[in-house]
Structure formats: structure tokens, C-alpha cells
Amino acid sequence: MQQFRAGEMVHAYLLTGARGLGKRTFARVLASTLFCMSEHKPCGVCDACRRVWDWNDPDVITLFADDGKQIKVDEVREVIRQVGQHSFGTGHRVVLIEPVEKLTPGAQNCLLKTLEEPLSNVVFILMTHELTATLGTIASRCVRVKMQPWPDALLGDTLEKLGYDRAKIPMALGLSGGNIGMAIECLEDAAGDEESRSFAAKVLASKSDADILALSTALKDGKGDAEQYLTALETAFHQALMMKAGLLPEEALSRYPKGWVDSLSHVDEAALNRLLEAVFLARRRRAGQVNWQSTLDQLMMTILEEQKSWQRS
Ligand SMILES: [Zn+2]
16 A cells, blocks of 8 residues: 555555455555545545546456456457556556456466566556466566455454444354455345245244144245255354354354254254254255255254254253
């Protein structure tokens, strides 16, 4: 940031780190620092900042492999042609490429030549989710910036500012390991699928074969997504394990039946692992085209038997 604010950038940076850590966002912040018209850069609100933020600045050129396809040499050549022309604004040009591991060998060579003979006023910000050996030559010509996981306190504050439900944030912190993209994904999932969550809650609350039978009958007419039902159960058991390991506060499980959460206090980790295994087995059956209803019935029975044994203990 200091280099960009002072106009003392080098010609190429490589941001490394797992998907979700905020590489692309950081690249945009860096780019807007160059174009921002306010005193404290980047302000995020001036026209120049907005243009960069909306991907609407002709001096910020992007090459993203969001479709999962490779980035071809022709695409790199086109970008290099564009940066060779006059700039539209302050004279700076920024090229963002993500992820560089998607460049074909030809495209890598083409980019490498440009990095070896830097163009004035052009800054390349390259991004990689995984720094592989094949990127060594490109990496050696860039200043590397390793994106770090966020500290929990900062991540929690940020999620709250973004408007996420305060009660669910501890759960997202526990599951994301400081990765803001992953935390947001958890929170979106948790908010989005009310039906599978209520299914999971009912399974966890079931006390008898009759409960399971009623649930199973209700499901026959339901349109719920099989995969999401399994994920909802898996999440419950996973969170229970995390709570037992002291990695999640008990409040993070507040969406589950209280009786079930209380019973966790005298359940060992092996029992929860058996339940996770049962979900895994159900997934495998489903993949193997075994009848979904019978797979689900069997899974619910396994969970019921396990939970009955908790009561006895
Ligand atoms: Zn600005």
C-alpha cells in the first residue's frame, strides 16, 4: 500500500494464497490507490475509485479465468497490446491476471517476456491460489505478497459490518480458519437453506422410531435437495465436534434442538465421528444409485440408535 501511495511500485507483484483470502479485492484496492483523486488514497468513494471497483476503468485490464478454462497466449498478447497504447487517465496502467496457474505454457512465456522488459507506468498484479514450481520463473520476476488468514477478531468485526447475523458469526469463524471468502460462504449457506436445516433439527430431535417414520413419510412428498439434507446433518455433527474440541462456543449450535445440544456434554468424540461416518456412507450409497428414500431412512435410523444410546449412558 505504501509503495502504491507513494508511486514507488515495482512493475510486477504476485499475490499468493488460498482462494477466498481476498487477493482480488486487495488487487483492486491497490489499483484504486493509483487512480484515486482524494487526499487519502484510496478513498473508495470518488469517481476513480468507483470505476476501478466496478471494473469499469479502461486503465485497469483484467484477465480472469473464472470459467475454469486456461488463459491462452492470444489473450495475453491482446493485453500487452492494450497496455502498449496511451493510457486514458493518470498515465498508469494496471493489469490483473488470476489465477496465473491457468496460463498455458505459451501464455506464460509471453507474459515472462513482458516482465523481463517492463513497460513504463504499467503494473502487473498477478494472483495465484497455489504457487507451483512451474510458476517459478514468473514468480522470480515479481515481488511476492503472501495473503494471510485474518485474525478471528478482525474477521468477526468485518462480517458484522457486512451485515451478517451476529449469532452465526462464531460458527463461520470456526469453520473458515481466517478465510473471509469461506466464512461468507458458510454464512450464505446457513442463511439460504432453511428447509434442510429444519430437516436436520427434526432428525436430531427425534426420540423414537415413530418420529423417524413420520419424518420419512413427510419427506416422500418433499422436494428437498438430497445433497443439502446430508450437508445439513454433516454440518451439525461437525460443529458438535468443534464445540467439544473447544473451537466453537456453545452458542454457535443454538439453531439445533436444545435437548440435543445438552446431550453432547456426555458424548465422546468417537460417537460424533460414527455419525459423520454414517453420513459419509449415505453419500456413497447415493452416488452408487441406491434408492434415496431407503438410504435416508437407514441414515435416520442409525442416528436415532446412536442418540438413544446417549440417553442410556
Ligand atoms: Zn478515491
